[in-house]
Amino acid sequence: MNQFYGRYLKPLFFGRRFFFLFVGIILLFILSFWFDFLFGVSQILLIFLAVMVTIDYFVLFAPPNGLELRRIMQERFSNGDENKVELSIRNNYRFPVSLVVIDEMPVQFQKRNFKIRVRVKEGDEVVSAYTLRPVERGEYTFNDINAFTKSPLRLVNRRIKQPSTQIIKVLPSYVSLRHYELKAHASNVAEAGSKRMRKLGHSLEFEQIKEYVRGDDIRTIHWKATARKGQLMVNNYIDERSQQVYCLIDKGRVMKMPFEGMTLLDYAINATLILSSVALIKQDRAGIITFAEQVGNVLVADRKAGQMNQVLEVLYRQQTQFLETDFEKLYAFVRTKITQRSLLVLFTNFETVSSLQRQLPYIRSMAKQHLLLVVFFENTELKVLTETEVNNMEDLYIKTIGERFAYEKRLIVKELQQHGITTILTAPQNLTINTVNKYLELKARRAI
Numbered sequence: 001m002n003q004f005y006g007r008y009l010k011p012l013f014f015g016r017r018f019f020f021l022f023v024g025i026i027l028l029f030i031l032s033f034w035f036d037f038l039f040g041v042s043q044i045l046l047i048f049l050a051v052m053v054t055i056d057y058f059v060l061f062a063p064p065n066g067l068e069l070r071r072i073m074q075e076r077f078s079n080g081d082e083n084k085v086e087l088s089i090r091n092n093y094r095f096p097v098s099l100v101v102i103d104e105m106p107v108q109f110q111k112r113n114f115k116i117r118v119r120v121k122e123g124d125e126v127v128s129a130y131t132l133r134p135v136e137r138g139e140y141t142f143n144d145i146n147a148f149t150k151s152p153l154r155l156v157n158r159r160i161k162q163p164s165t166q167i168i169k170v171l172p173s174y175v176s177l178r179h180y181e182l183k184a185h186a187s188n189v190a191e192a193g194s195k196r197m198r199k200l201g202h203s204l205e206f207e208q209i210k211e212y213v214r215g216d217d218i219r220t221i222h223w224k225a226t227a228r229k230g231q232l233m234v235n236n237y238i239d240e241r242s243q244q245v246y247c248l249i250d251k252g253r254v255m256k257m258p259f260e261g262m263t264l265l266d267y268a269i270n271a272t273l274i275l276s277s278v279a280l281i282k283q284d285r286a287g288i289i290t291f292a293e294q295v296g297n298v299l300v301a302d303r304k305a306g307q308m309n310q311v312l313e314v315l316y317r318q319q320t321q322f323l324e325t326d327f328e329k330l331y332a333f334v335r336t337k338i339t340q341r342s343l344l345v346l347f348t349n350f351e352t353v354s355s356l357q358r359q360l361p362y363i364r365s366m367a368k369q370h371l372l373l374v375v376f377f378e379n380t381e382l383k384v385l386t387e388t389e390v391n392n393m394e395d396l397y398i399k400t401i402g403e404r405f406a407y408e409k410r411l412i413v414k415e416l417q418q419h420g421i422t423t424i425l426t427a428p429q430n431l432t433i434n435t436v437n438k439y440l441e442l443k444a445r446r447a448i
Contacts, residue, residue, distance in 0.1 A: 008061060010159075011061075011158050011159040011160070011161070012057070012061075012156060012157075012158065012159075013148065013156065013157040013158075013159060014155070014156055014157070015150060015154050015155055015156055015157050016154075017153075017154045017155055018049075018053065018155045018156065021045075021049055021155075022049065024045075025042055025045050025046050025049060028041060028042040028045065029042045049155075052153060052155060053155050053156060055153070056151050056153040056155040056156050057156055059095075059151050059153075060149065060150075060151055060156060060157075060158040061158060063092060063093060065092055066091075066092055066093050066097075066149065066158070066160065067089065067090065067091060067092065067093075067097075067099075067147055067149060067160045067162075068088075068089070068090040068092065068162075069087065069088070069089055069101075069145045069147055069160065069162035069164070070087070070088040070145075070162075070164070071085065071086070071087055071088075071103065071142065071145060071164050071166065072085070072086040072087075072088055072127075073085045073086065073166075073168070074168075075168060075169075076168055076169045076170070076171050076174075077132070077134050077140065077168055077169070077170045077171070078134075078170075078171065078172075078173050078174050078175035078176075079134050079135070079136070079137050079170050079171060079172055079173055079262075079266060079269075079270065080133070080134070080135065080173050080262055080266065080267075080270055081133065081173055081175040081176070082131040082132070082133050083131060083132050083133070083134070083175075084129055084130075084131055085103070085129065085130055085131070085132060086127050086128070086129045087101060087103060087116065087127065087128045087129075087130075087145065088125065088126075088127050089101065089118065089120055089125065089126050089127075089128065089147070090120075090124075090125040091120040091121065091122055091123060091124055091125070092123070093122060093149075093151075094122050095122055095151060095152055096119060096120065096121045096122055096152070097119070097120055097149045097150060097151065098117075098118075098119050098149070098150045098154075099116075099117070099118050099119070099120065099147050099148065099149050099150075100115055100116070100117055100147070100148040101115070101116040101117075101118065101128065101145065101146070101147045101148075102114065102115055102116075102145075102146040102147075102148075103116075103142070103145055103146075104142065104143035104144050104145070104146070105132070105142060106140035106141050106142060107141075108134065108136065108138075108140055109132060109134070114130075116128050116130070133261075134170045135260075135261035135262045135266070136170070136262070136263075136266065137170050137171065137172065137266065137269070137316055137318070138169075138170055139167055139168070139169055139170075140167070140168050140169075140170055141165065141166070141167050142164065142165065142166040142167075142168070143164070143165055144161050144162060144163050144164055144165070145161070145162040145164045146159060146160070146161050146162075147159070147160045147162070148160075169316065171312060171315075171316050172266075172269045172270050172272075172273045172312065172315045172316060173270035173273060173274070173432075174273065174312065176270070176274055176432065177273070177274060177277050180274045180277060180278055180432070180436055181277060181278070181281060208236045209222050209225050209233050209234070209235060209236065210233065210234060210236050211229075211231060211232070211233060211234075212231070212232035212233060212234050216234050217234070218234075220234045220235045220236075221233070221234050221235075222234060222235050242283060242284065242285055242303065243284045243285065243342065243343065243448045244284070244285050244287065244301040244338070244340055244341075244342035244343070245275070245276075245279040245284050245285065245286050245287070245301065245342065245343045245345065245439070245448075246287045246288070246289055246301055246338065246342055246343070246344050246345070247272040247275060247276065247286075247287070247288050247289070247345045247347065248289050248290075248291065248330065248334075248344055248345065248346045248347065248348075249265070249268050249269065249272060249288065249289070249290045249291070249318070249347050250265075250268070250291065250292070250325055250346070250347060250348035250349070251265060251290055251291065251292040251296065251318065251320035251322070251325075252291075252292045252293070252320075252322060252323060252324055252325030252348075253322040253323060253324060253325075254325065254348065254349040254350070254351070254355075255268065255320075255322070255347075255348070255349060256322040257349070257377075259377075259380065259381075259428040259429070260428070260429070262428070264349055264377055264428060265318070265320065267377075267428045267429075267431050268347035268375075268431070269315045269318060270431075270432060271347065271375075271431045271432040271435050271436075272288060272311075272315060272345075272347070273311060273312065273315055274432050274435075274436060275345065275432075275435055275436055275439060276288070276307075276308065276311045277308060277311075278436055278439065278440075279439065280303050280307060280308060282440075282443060283303065284303065284343075284448075285301040285302050285303045285307075286301060286302075286303065286307060286311060287299050287300055287301030287302070288311060288314055288315070289330070289333070289334075290314075290318060291325065291326070291329065291330045291333075292320055292321075292322075292323050292324075292325055292326070293323045293324060293325070293326050293329075294326070294329060295329055295330060295333045296318075296320075297314050297317070297318070298333075298337075299311065299314050301342070325348070325359075327359040327362040327363065328362055330362065330366075331362040331365055331366055334366055334369075334370070335365070335366075335369065338370070341369065341370055341371070342370050342371070342448075343370070343371045343373065343439070343442065343448050344366060344370045344371070344372045344373065345373045345375060345435065345439070346363070346366075346372060346373065346374045346375065347375050347376075348374070348375070348376055349376045349377050350376050350409075350412050351379075351405065351408065351409075352405075352408050352412075353408055353411050353412055353415060356412050356415060356416075360415070360419075363416075363421065364419050364421070367419065367420065367421050371422070371442070371447060371448055372421055372422065373422045373423075373424065373435075373438060373439075373442070374416055374421055374422070374423050374424070375423075375424045375426065375431070375434075375435055376412070376423075376424075376425060377425075377426065377427070377428055377431070378409060378425055378426060378427045378428075379405060379406070379409070380427050380428070380429075382402040382405050382406055383402075383406065385398055385399060385402035386399055386402040386403050386406060409425060410425075412425075413425050422438070422442075424438055
């Protein structure tokens with residue numbers, strides 16, 4: 001009995017045309033109290049409607065596989081990016097059908113009114129696409145696909161439910177990797193010309209000893225080789241490679257602030273993924289340190305073959321309670337564990353100068369041993385407030401407070417620069433491109 005109900009009655013829904021006709025027949029029955037001839041007409045129409053509904057029912061429910069539904073998408077999504085999902089619909093009926101398709105999306109998207117309306121010809125297959133933008137990492141579960149189909153009579157609807165449970169991982173923004181890889185390679189082309197060239201420098205990476213030619217730096221003369229050869233010989237150097245680039249990701253409460261649905265922490269994670277990829281392309285070693293009240297995950301800087309996979313896995317697994325950040329423990333760890341001079345990219349956030357002053361001694365201490373790049377965030381919502389027109393005292397008060405916070409941000413930049421610390425103040429949506437550009441600039445200046 002339950003099987004019969006689930007197969008033939010539960011998927012049955014009456015269409016709007018049925019209700020209009022049924023209400024019309026009811027009105028005719030009411031009018032037949034005053035006009036006797038309408039009673040017979042109403043009975044005939046009621047019988048006719050019942051016959052048409054029965055025909056429509058059998059037309060829709062007789063084929064066991066009237067529709068074939070299939071969801072097509074990647075096995076993983078990119079956080080903060082638009083990800084494409086396709087629904088393949090094949091019509092096995094012998095007539096065209098009008099459909100309303102409802103895909104049961106993961107609860108994280110909170111899309112409760114999602115519908116796709118499509119018309120499919122007999123024996124035809126169509127693909128309907130839509131995009132989803134996740135704003136947090138983790139596992140997302142897609143459930144069943146539901147299609148409400150109508151015959152040309154449009155009296156009853158049949159719900160066809162296709163079991164399509166899929167679990168996907170939402171990873172840091174890997175979609176942008178290819179774009180920034182091309183940018184990194186393009187930077188090499190711009191610096192070195194259209195063919196591969198060695199660029200001479202004064203780094204510590206020795207390449208070879210060669211004969212002196214006019215224009216060589218006389219400070220690089222190798223006197224022992226000159227004595228043996230009887231002619232001037234000089235040391236040849238190339239730009240130093242395999243520099244260590246560590247991304248220090250603050251997971252404290254200051255990184256919980258959301259912009260366009262994503263927390264500052266997720267923006268920093270996406271930027272770290274891209275920067276690590278670019279650093280590996282530039283022959284540097286990429287590593288990660290996460291911290292909050294304690295030092296969290298540590299990925300030692302390296303440029304081995306599987307380093308990017310490890311970077312992606314570490315960033316995907318990041319979880320936090322957004323507690324108060326302890327910069328003192330971060331400094332102690334960096335001082336003892338990172339002995340080679342490295343580029344440290346610190347992703348954090350400061351809203352006031354006083355909040356910076358509490359952490360400044362530890363930041364300055366790290367900057368003495370390493371090349372430190374501090375990256376923090378501009379409050380774009382405050383920027384909108386400062387640009388709005390003032391109409392009353394309340395608007396003036398809000399605008400003044402917004403300008404005060406914006407001024408504090410500029411003071412923070414000035415304070416850090418006074419201590420010789422490279423700083424980026426950026427909008428969250430521009431974080432990745434600004435950080436990568438600054439890294440390429442530091443490489444071009446041989447600051448690392």
